[in-house]
Amino acid sequence: MNHKVQTKNNSNSTIKIGIPFTYKDSSGKNYTFTIVSEKDSDINQNKISAYSALGKAILGKSIGEKTKIEAPGGKYEVKILKILNRYG
Secondary structure, eight states: OOOOOOOOOOOOSSOOTTOOEEEEETTSOEEEEEEEOGGGOBGGGTEEETTSHHHHHHTTOOTTOEEEEEETTEEEEEEEEEEOOTTO
16 A cells, blocks of 8 residues: 655745744844734734835745845845744
């Protein structure tokens, strides 16, 4: 009898909604956030909207990739350090 082993899809090669990630800003400080829907965003819980400047710029990016963010406070560059596994 053949059995298939089914595993969770833990693909964390790019930033997706609901998957925590860590980035470094141009000052060298690291931040960890999760991109969520606009109604679920809460900066105090490190949850940012997919429609925010950071959310729009960083969705789909990979580890090691750099991207420029144009935010109301000015322009800055970030580098993706880690994409975490939502399952622990």
